[in-house]
Amino acid sequence: MENGSSESRNKARLAIMELANMISVPMSLNAAVRLGIADAIWNDGDNSPLSAAEILPRLHLTYQNGTIGGDPENLQRILRMLTSYGVFSEHLTNAGRKYSITDVGKTLVTDSDGLSYAAYVLQHHQEALMRAWPLVHTAVVEPETEPYVKANGEAAYAQYGKCEEMNGLMQKAMSGVSVPFMKAILDGYDGFKYVEHLVDVGGSAGDCLRMIIKQFPNVRQGINFDLPEVVAKAPKIPGVTHMGGDMFQSVPSGDAIFMKVCGNIVVT
Numbered sequence: 091m092e093n094g095s096s097e098s099r100n101k102a103r104l105a106i107m108e109l110a111n112m113i114s115v116p117m118s119l120n121a122a123v124r125l126g127i128a129d130a131i132w133n134d135g136d137n138s139p140l141s142a143a144e145i146l147p148r149l150h151l152t153y154q155n156g157t158i159g160g161d162p163e164n165l166q167r168i169l170r171m172l173t174s175y176g177v178f179s180e181h182l183t184n185a186g187r188k189y190s191i192t193d194v195g196k197t198l199v200t201d202s203d204g205l206s207y208a209a210y211v212l213q214h215h216q217e218a219l220m221r222a223w224p225l226v227h228t229a230v231v232e233p234e235t236e237p238y239v240k241a242n243g244e245a246a247y248a249q250y251g252k253c254e255e256m257n258g259l260m261q262k263a264m265s266g267v268s269v270p271f272m273k274a275i276l277d278g279y280d281g282f283k284y285v286e287h288l289v290d291v292g293g294s295a296g297d298c299l300r301m302i303i304k305q306f307p308n309v310r311q312g313i314n315f316d317l318p319e320v321v322a323k324a325p326k327i328p329g330v331t332h333m334g335g336d337m338f339q340s341v342p343s344g345d346a347i348f349m350k351v352c353g354n355i356v357v358t
């Protein structure tokens with residue numbers, strides 16, 4: 091008979107319970123972004139360790155009568171959870187637990203361009219996506235319709251295009267991720283130096299092209315190709331023409347065609 095109390099079985103039971111509760115990690119991250127905890131602790135580079143009670147007044151949760159709102163104990167629970175995933179550092183002091191920002195947490199701090207990874211966190215936890223996650227099993231049972239469509243009645247990008255808030259969040263999330271990523275790429279990649287006409291497929295607000303053209307003025311024309319609803323909201327960028335269309339139908343021609351999705355880049 092199986093030994094129900096062996097160490098490995100006990101570890102397995104704990105592991106499955108941890109997996110079952112894993113949602114508490116991204117939801118705590120989501121809460122930290124909504125509350126603006128990273129900017130509050132970072133405080134323009136000060137990053138002095140603060141207790142939950144010291145962080146609260148910086149979150150501007152004031153009630154109508156002017157008193158400071160918020161629950162320090164629940165805030166500390168969020169801080170401790172995210173400390174165990176490397177977002178914050180915990181400092182045990184005579185005055186209790188205090189928290190500072192780690193390199194991971196720093197990605198949530200708003201930079202001088204007004205960007206951070208905070209919008210990316212919110213974009214991934216917006217209601218429409220959260221409605222789709224419990225339906226993942228239906229991708230096996232009825233693969234004809236993807237879970238997002240089942241939950242929301244249409245595909246994600248079609249829905250973003252119709253909803254200003256979702257479209258804006260998507261563009262802000264992409265800018266927050268892509269600007270630092272492209273800075274790193276352009277530090278070490280010179281493959282654009284002989285290109286005059288460059289097409290970015292799925293270029294969102296056009297941040298990647300803007301940065302490439304700034305570093306490589308030989309790129310005389312950049313075409314930012316994305317869904318019509320997305321380019322309609324894209325800002326004017328000198329040297330960049332925004333063009334709406336569907337990449338599965340055709341893409342504009344150029345000396346080089348560039349595509350960046352999350353951390354992967356393809357140039358042809």
Ligand SMILES: C[S@@+](CC[C@H](N)C(=O)[O-])C[C@H]1O[C@@H](n2cnc3c(N)ncnc32)[C@H](O)[C@@H]1O
Nearest residue numbers: 264268292293294316317320335336337338350
């Ligand atoms: C993950 S985002 C990447 C954005 C940008 N390349 C970056 O890295 O910041 C994917 C982009 O592809 C666009 N997209 C999705 N389906 C598309 C299609 N059928 N035709 C053209 N663009 C599309 C989306 O609107 C979105 O801007």
